[in-house]
Amino acid sequence: MTHGPLVDPADVPAWMGKLVEATRDLDPDLFRRLSPPDHVIARDAAVLILLGEGPGGPDVLLLRRSDDLGSHAGQVAFPGGKADEGDDFPIGTAIREAVEETGVLPEGVLPVAVMPALYVPVSKFLVTPVLAHWQQPSPVCAVDPAETAAVARIPMDHLADPANRFMVRHPLGFTGPAFSAPGMLVWGFTAALLTVVLAAGGWDRPWDQSDVRELDVAWRSSRPEV
Numbered sequence: 001m002t003h004g005p006l007v008d009p010a011d012v013p014a015w016m017g018k019l020v021e022a023t024r025d026l027d028p029d030l031f032r033r034l035s036p037p038d039h040v041i042a043r044d045a046a047v048l049i050l051l052g053e054g055p056g057g058p059d060v061l062l063l064r065r066s067d068d069l070g071s072h073a074g075q076v077a078f079p080g081g082k083a084d085e086g087d088d089f090p091i092g093t094a095i096r097e098a099v100e101e102t103g104v105l106p107e108g109v110l111p112v113a114v115m116p117a118l119y120v121p122v123s124k125f126l127v128t129p130v131l132a133h134w135q136q137p138s139p140v141c142a143v144d145p146a147e148t149a150a151v152a153r154i155p156m157d158h159l160a161d162p163a164n165r166f167m168v169r170h171p172l173g174f175t176g177p178a179f180s181a182p183g184m185l186v187w188g189f190t191a192a193l194l195t196v197v198l199a200a201g202g203w204d205r206p207w208d209q210s211d212v213r214e215l216d217v218a219w220r221s222s223r224p225e226v
Helices: 014-022 028-032 091-102 156-160 188-201 215-222
Strands: 043-054 057-065 080-082 109-114 118-120 125-134 148-155 165-169 175-181 184-186 212-214
Touching: 014 043, 014 057, 014 109, 014 125, 014 188, 043 091, 043 148, 043 188, 057 091, 057 156, 057 184, 057 188, 080 091, 091 109, 091 125, 091 148, 118 188, 125 188, 148 156, 148 184, 156 175, 156 188, 165 215, 175 188, 175 215, 184 188, 184 215, 212 215
Parallel strands: 043 125, 165 212
Antiparallel strands: 043 057, 043 080, 057 148, 109 125, 118 125, 165 175, 175 184
16 A cells, blocks of 8 residues: 555644645655565554544554563554454554554544555564544553553653653664653654654654663653552
8 A cells, every 4th residue: 555645634633734744745765764674574564643632732642562561561652563364454454453452442533644664673564654533532541451551642742842852772772762751661663653753743843862861771760660
């Protein structure tokens, strides 16, 4: 499926229109750099970038994975997962996974754009982000505590606040953007996608990219109970 808008940007709220329109012109080369190597057979997966409007303005639905999972334990992510047979990929996959993980009611979710797929080397997934408008927000929760520890709607203004943005250095040496949210450290694939969304949607603000923190230190700081 090619990337770009699924609806007329004029048919979504004004705060979301710029983001939907921007998906038309996202640089495929930027995403192609995160393509699987020729010798790797990647598995299809999709995530749902679900934006709604709450008391704090536009927000995004995120979840924190259970600490007991075998992979990506404790990490913050968009709802999503691997494609199942019979899914209307990628939209059907993204919405199905969001329902299973957060209990969101699908009838209140309007898919508005598809972004280029990105390869996640650690899991060998080729992940297609699906952007959606939460037209009719519904209660959400961690449906299965064995898989999901928490679900939260995080305001875009909070994520864009320079005080909540920094870089983290992974023990393997690479660095990437990160966000601080209540009880959560957002980094890796999710933080990279949020960085694109903030910029494309016009929420981005200058922040100190020279502030580089060790991943394990930032992780502990975000979760004082651990």
